[in-house]
Amino acid sequence: MKPVSDVLIIGAGIIGCSIAYELARAGRSVLVIEKTRVGAEASSAAAGMISAQLSHATEHPTPSFFHLQIESRALFPKVVTELEKESGLVVDFKQNGIFYLLFSKKEMSAMQSRIQWQKKHSLPVEWLTASQLRQREPGVDQPLLGAFYFPKDPQVDNVQLTLAYAEAAKKYGAQFLLEHTVKRILVEKGSVKGVQTSAGRVCRSPVIINACGSGAGFDKNLPFRIPVFPVRGQILTYHFRKLPFQSPVATSSGYCVPRERNRLLVGTTVEFHRYHKNATVSGMREILSDVSRFTSCLTGLTPYEQWAGLRPCTPDHLPILGKTPIQGLYIAGGHFRDGILLAPITAKLMTELVLKGKTSISLKPFSLERFL
Ligand SMILES: Cc1cc2nc3c(=O)[nH]c(=O)nc-3n(C[C@H](O)[C@H](O)[C@H](O)COP(=O)(O)OP(=O)(O)OC[C@H]3O[C@@H](n4cnc5c(N)ncnc54)[C@H](O)[C@@H]3O)c2cc1C
Numbered sequence: 261m262k263p264v265s266d267v268l269i270i271g272a273g274i275i276g277c278s279i280a281y282e283l284a285r286a287g288r289s290v291l292v293i294e295k296t297r298v299g300a301e302a303s304s305a306a307a308g309m310i311s312a313q314l315s316h317a318t319e320h321p322t323p324s325f326f327h328l329q330i331e332s333r334a335l336f337p338k339v340v341t342e343l344e345k346e347s348g349l350v351v352d353f354k355q356n357g358i359f360y361l362l363f364s365k366k367e368m369s370a371m372q373s374r375i376q377w378q379k380k381h382s383l384p385v386e387w388l389t390a391s392q393l394r395q396r397e398p399g400v401d402q403p404l405l406g407a408f409y410f411p412k413d414p415q416v417d418n419v420q421l422t423l424a425y426a427e428a429a430k431k432y433g434a435q436f437l438l439e440h441t442v443k444r445i446l447v448e449k450g451s452v453k454g455v456q457t458s459a460g461r462v463c464r465s466p467v468i469i470n471a472c473g474s475g476a477g478f479d480k481n482l483p484f485r486i487p488v489f490p491v492r493g494q495i496l497t498y499h500f501r502k503l504p505f506q507s508p509v510a511t512s513s514g515y516c517v518p519r520e521r522n523r524l525l526v527g528t529t530v531e532f533h534r535y536h537k538n539a540t541v542s543g544m545r546e547i548l549s550d551v552s553r554f555t556s557c558l559t560g561l562t563p564y565e566q567w568a569g570l571r572p573c574t575p576d577h578l579p580i581l582g583k584t585p586i587q588g589l590y591i592a593g594g595h596f597r598d599g600i601l602l603a604p605i606t607a608k609l610m611t612e613l614v615l616k617g618k619t620s621i622s623l624k625p626f627s628l629e630r631f632l
Contacts (some may be wrong), residue, residue: 267288268291279605286615313410340343343421418600468590477578484628488580488593490534492570579594
């Protein structure tokens with residue numbers, strides 16, 4: 261049986277679609293097989309913050325990961341311009357910056373060294389007192405210490421961005437086989453040969469990229485385990501005549517993200533090993549209690565939507581990018597809370613790896629090998 265494509269990608273989330281786009285643009289024939297539809301899972305559930313500096317200051321001290329985040333953020337303006345042109349879709353990319361609110365000196369000192377490190381490396385960070393913050397964002401109306409402002413962290417409409425990647429990939433000839441679940445990855449003599457879908461269909465390809473998000477470990481017949489598991493996150497959406505915030509405002513546990521069509525996205529929960537993307541009453545309570553620490557703007561309002569998504573997480577919370585022990589089988593997954601931010605750099609590096617066998621940024625810290 262002949263190969264159906266040069267490269268077969270499993271999963272049409274933002275990671276699968278962005279890789280399909282870069283590879284198709286480079287002239288490769290690409291087939292994407294997706295269980296349901298484009299962007300059906302985490303990629304549409306996200307809040308769309310491109311929060312490289314914020315996430316480094318508050319969570320990840322790993323330098324190689326921060327480097328990846330900063331490089332990816334830098335790719336956004338060009339990628340967005342190209343995608344909007346090629347897909348005809350608008351992705352609402354806004355370079356408004358992101359505020360990180362602090363309530364105590366203890367919280368502030370916990371992030372001080374990373375803030376200093378960022379400043380030393382010419383990454384802009386501003387400190388605002390509570391009253392300076394209130395002048396910029398009057399929606400923050402509860403007592404607090406102040407806020408760090410990361411002016412270079414932008415935001416995007418992640419639903420539109422995922423669709424734009426898929427549409428632009430199609431313009432370069434990529435094919436999408438939707439509503440087909442891949443059941444097995446076919447391997448012969450240590451090399452990948454193709455996949456088999458739940459309908460029994462076999463699609464052959466010499467290169468296969470697993471971009472299945474939280475479902476990356478679906479094939480239990482492989483001779484190794486892919487340690488990606490789901491972490492559920494919930495979001496509430498409110499409608500305003502005039503939005504109470506100009507830019508995303510975040511705390512250690514909650515955030516409000518102003519979006520197109522006067523919507524305010526309010527999140528989130530971080531629920532480890534939850535396998536169902538159902539939204540819950542306790543999730544709603546947790547989110548509202550978190551954001552009521554800094555704003556009263558939701559008091560008495562009813563959300564018009566609530567949803568949940570499954571973030572793909574790994575044991576060390578870093579992504580898995582690169583080769584697997586099977587020749588021709590690659591993985592791009594486990595992006596946890598940063599998959600929207602990391603899509604452009606993931607697509608760039610995975611394309612380099614498939615086409616040239618090497619990458620411009622080392623993928624060693626993100627190799628599957630670290631878990632084998
Ligand atoms: C509430 C919430 C808020 C978030 N906020 C942000 C944010 O502000 N900024 C940010 O950068 N990130 C954010 N994230 C994280 C981000 O959404 C994820 O890291 C990213 O979407 C992962 O993309 P993915 O393509 O790997 O996975 P997914 O979007 O889950 O896509 C995987 C796709 O693979 C398909 N699939 C799975 N198994 C199979 C199979 N066997 N056969 C065929 N298809 C299959 C699925 O149907 C799915 O469409 C957030 C996530 C959540 C849940």
